[in-house]
Amino acid sequence: QRIKLKIEPGxxxxxxxxxxxxxxxxxxxxVDANGAYTLEDSAHLAGLDEFGLTCIEQPLAISTPDDPGGLDAHRALATRIATPICLDESLTSITRTEQALSMGACSVVCVKAxxxxxxxxxxxxLELCxxxxxxxxxxxxxxxxxxxxANIALAAHPGATATGDISATDRxxxxxxxxxxxxxxxxxxxxIAVPTTAGFLGALDHASLVDHTIRLATIRL
Structure with missing residues (x-):
């Protein structure tokens, strides 16, 4: 089980x-900051260490002109706080994820396909992690x-070691x-049970799909 809180300055x-x-x-x-803090807030963020958090997600800005992905800033923050850093929005490719891990910018990865x-x-x-x-x-x-x-299937991968953001439909x-x-x-x-059959179309509700369709297009190849 896991509880996730959104935080911001103040x-x-x-x-x-x-x-x-x-x-x-x-x-x-x-806790998830959605990039709300700067490196100047390091001492304040260190105050989170006493709470034994699983991680702080995306504490600093996603990217700056001098720091694509905010990796340098997060690497610096990782040396100043004990709470593990999870990167989310910063990681837009496999290459950037490899870079973040190799330079110590994070120790947890949020994987969004x-x-x-x-x-x-x-x-x-997930295999890289x-x-x-x-x-x-x-x-x-x-x-x-x-x-x-699809996310449920991904979450069953051995590389997915922590509880994710997958919830019931009615959430x-x-x-x-x-x-x-x-x-x-x-x-x-x-x-949540992991499906044991291949593919997703068996679960498709065709009547609901028709109900929610707002536009149809035909593409001929």
């Missing part, structure tokens, strides 16, 4: 402290059922174009 340490006090130390706690360009690239990133014994988890909160099913959608993804095991269990 809304961070006290919020994290309150949640950690409420849940105790038996549940993983992650669309950001890498394909699910095959996402698999390669697995080979290098680097933590990784699969993100993708707003995907429809097709993307959600974000009242209806979907696929059979709904559900949480198994009853309240508090928080598990």
């Amino acid at each position: 809304r961070d340490l006290e919020v994290v402290r309150a949640v950690r006090d409420a849940i105790g130390t038996g549940i993983d706690l992650v 669309p950001r890498y360009g394909s699910w095959l690239d996402a698999v390669e990133v 697995h080979r290098n014994r680097v933590g990784a988890w699969v993100g993708g909160m707003l995907d429809t059922g097709i993307g959600r099913l 974000f959608f009242t209806t979907d174009i696929c059979s709904p993804v559900t949480i198994d095991g009853g309240p508090g269990a928080g598990t």
